[in-house]
Amino acid sequence: MLKQMRIAVQSIVVLTLFFGLLYPFAITGLAQVLFPKQANGSLIYKDGKPVGSSLIGQPFDDPKYFWSRLSATGPMPYNAASSSGSNLGPTNPALFKAIQDRIDALHKADPDNKQLIPVDLVTASGSGLDLHISPAAAQYQMKRVASARRIPETIVQDLIRKHTQGRFLGLLGEPAVNVLELNLALNNLGGGK
């Protein structure tokens, strides 16, 4: 029993050094050499300064930008230091209110748009940091963004296409549009600024 106790303590120490320090350090070393961009958060740089991460969404509610999905992080949306979903249940009145508020905001920004709104555009993501909207949600907003920026729709369509990733091998996951990258590209056009 005493011997087993001694082994228990010693083995915890040894395994802690091996799996708690050696293993993550070795992976960090390899990752920093093999995939330096991804290992450091896939940050987007402009003039040497980070302007966002291509994997982390940001909030938008200006008509000239594509809007991201709702985010339930606190105290502000898209708080990447405290990820969270809304955790609102399917029969919770608070869920319906959040959705109705978003529907109203979308209608207010684009009164002539009578299409049905794609579901991802009115619901909060699980992480509160979703970088994507569906292509349907991008199409829903396309005319609004083009007219707010006074640029031809074809240019906006081109950019949407460029920032859409399909399913992996056409099979896995869902097609998705990277909202931050799309909006940064729109800003780079120079229009609407």
Add this chain to the structure above:
Amino acid sequence: MNTNNFIQCAIYIGVLVLLVKPLGSYMAKVYEGTPQWIDKLFGPIERLIYRLSGITTEEMTWKKYAVATMLFNVVGILVVYLIQRAQNHLPFNPMAMAPVSPDSSFNTAVSFGTNTNWQGYGGESTMSYLAQMLALTVQNFASAATGMAVLVALIRGFVRKKAETIGNFWVDLVRSSVYILFPLSVVFALVLTWQGVPQTFRPSATVPLVQATVDSNQKPVMDQIIAMGPVASQIAIKQLGTNGGGYFNANSAHPYENPTPLSNFFELEAILLIAAALCYTFGAMVKDTRQGWALLAAMLIIFIPMLWLGVASEQQGNPALTKMGVNQTASALQPGGNMEGKEVRFGIAQSALWATATTAASNGSVNSMHDSFTPLGGLVPMVMMKLGEVVFGGVGSGLYGMLIFVLIAVFLGGLMVGRTPEYLGKKIEAYEIKMASIAALIMGFFVLVGTAMAVLMKAGLAGIANPGPHGFSEILYAFTSTANNNGSAFAGLSVNTPFYNTILGITMFFCRYWIIIPVLAIAGSLARKKIVPVSAGTLPTHTPLFVFFLVCVVIIVGALTFFPALSLGPIVEHLMMIG
């Protein structure tokens, strides 16, 4: 269920089944000590760990094995507790995290020690880099290896005849970690980094928002602080070891834990990989691989219909939203369905698939928020856990749980036809059935009594986030998850309180070890028996008939225990929603 959903689920299950035999036979060789070329690589590490830890490799009786298991786990839990309490004095804390509260530290220590990885805290806002690595990553390995060791001891009980011993816990522990978990984690961690999972010691990044926003007090917010850290190394083992504890609060929904459909696919496979392959390992070690395939078949027979129910319910969406003018129909341009709490890149299929797999295994990581699922979509993960985490289940623990049900099934079968029950040539007698019953009943006791206590107490009700039956479901889910060492949650429930941290911590502890000890007792008792030769009176246990019978036993035990509780939660809510 549309074609696309069907294809994604089929690919997942197909690839999983293909991996079972190669990994399963490798693991069998590891546990039997058969020489392999890979020994040259891992043998030196193994022997170094033995030497530094003072491990001697003598055989152990079941009692000694159980003592070693418990000592290792209790010491490990204590270390995790202390690191959290002292993290502000330790290095690798670039974001200056304060010490974790005593009740939360207790809960998290038990949670990671028991392979549950229930999380009352938010990772990126609570834990230092050092705590994530030294406390949590280590237990991800240690708790998984504990489960695998106990399983191997039980298998030896079937294999050995007239033996007093069932192996050496330390050897099984170290070999599980060094030969199986470690190499898979290294490869997997690098694949994840390639896909975009960070692996860095730099502090959080601060970037300017393209469009400024306001916080809940209407104060302007100009910047976004992006938490990162040594994430990939932890995510790799958290999936492979059926741990499930997220680096970030949003767990595998967070783009840094699970950035792409491909990372999602790999992580999903990792969730069930070892648990599924252990079925083959079992078959190989008892020298009758049909027995292993039969158990895998039983698991899939339960898994596939539940998966279908989950995907179909989520794809159906929420009728209330359709009335509000929202388009929930799947098309080439959108996944449609119930997207609250889900990520666009995963859509419905990959989210519901994950929810089913993570609760079939006792993994408990989530890539979508189960609390926001439709009532029937949320019923699926709850039922998967309530079956006792034996459909794949935790690494090791899932299969020893399933073998407990097998013993109960051959016992019931034996009663029906009036023969002495036996399994793999071992007579199953009163002692084994007593131990099996203890192991099978403890979980239901903790779930039902715990839920009843929480709904009767102010401290329990205070945590509820959603009104009506959904609030009850949140509490029921919490006890189901912790009692089955799963760790997923209806995360709206506020559980980082002294009440929940304590009661759920106790639940996790007892439901893990109250099963491990009787399982080892069964192993010891079986090892002592002789092997009865197969005769005309032997009930074959690899046939479709037995598989079907086993599935019925698993479902009846689960359904009878929990149907009343489920009808007060998700079933009532479903009727309200469609009403």
